[in-house]
Amino acid sequence: MSNVFVLDHPLIQHKLTYIRNKNTGTKEFRALVDEVSTLMAFEITRDLPLEDKTIETPVMEATTKVISGKKIGLIPILRAGLGMVDGMLKLIPAAKVGHVGLYRDPETLQPVEYYIKLPSDIEERELIVIDPMLATGGSANDAIHSLKKRGATNIKLMCLIAAPEGVEMLRKEHPDVDIYLGALDEKLNEKGYIVPGLGDAGDRLFGTK
């Protein structure tokens, strides 16, 4: 069964409060999502493997550590996942970025895929699927199935806020995918929105409402 990590660092929790606040406007919302994504990237990369490297400091030769050539791919789910990309690239600037375009049909709540473009070597990479919201779980589930169908074997999922329903679906469908969250909220409402949540992440990021 996959692990679920709620990243309860005080800076992440503090910024999430401002992200959730309905009075936070587009400019500030975007900046906060960017900052939280950087902080979450710090936590999600905690298990990157290290190897020894021998260097000369100004004082003496020393054997110290560097990250051992692990290749990472970031996979934002469009649109809202785009808001998390730059913040993560600040810490892992060499990551390749693949895009999965999905929207959730407002009536059926089923995901509809409209675009996919991935790095050619996804089977060799650790992929981090990013989306601010994990609600019913349909979109992340679909995106991860698409990645696996194309050869991905090593996948993590990172979201700002999740509902228990989405976590349950992901753990059932993808027991090999660990889930990293800023917060695990109470439930979904009758329209499939996370409660208390933050509203529509894409609309708040791009100012489309």
Ligand SMILES: O=P(O)(O)OC[C@H]1O[C@H](OP(=O)(O)OP(=O)(O)O)[C@H](O)[C@@H]1O
């Ligand atoms: O877990 P689910 O029930 O599938 O819901 C979550 C999805 O809904 C939102 O995207 P949306 O469909 O609003 O598209 P957008 O990012 O283009 O706004 C969100 O960014 C997730 O991708």
Ligand SMILES: O=c1cc[nH]c(=O)[nH]1
């Ligand atoms: O609460 C929710 C649920 C789905 N998508 C969002 O943007 N917000």
Ligand SMILES: [Mg+2]
């Ligand atoms: Mg949206």
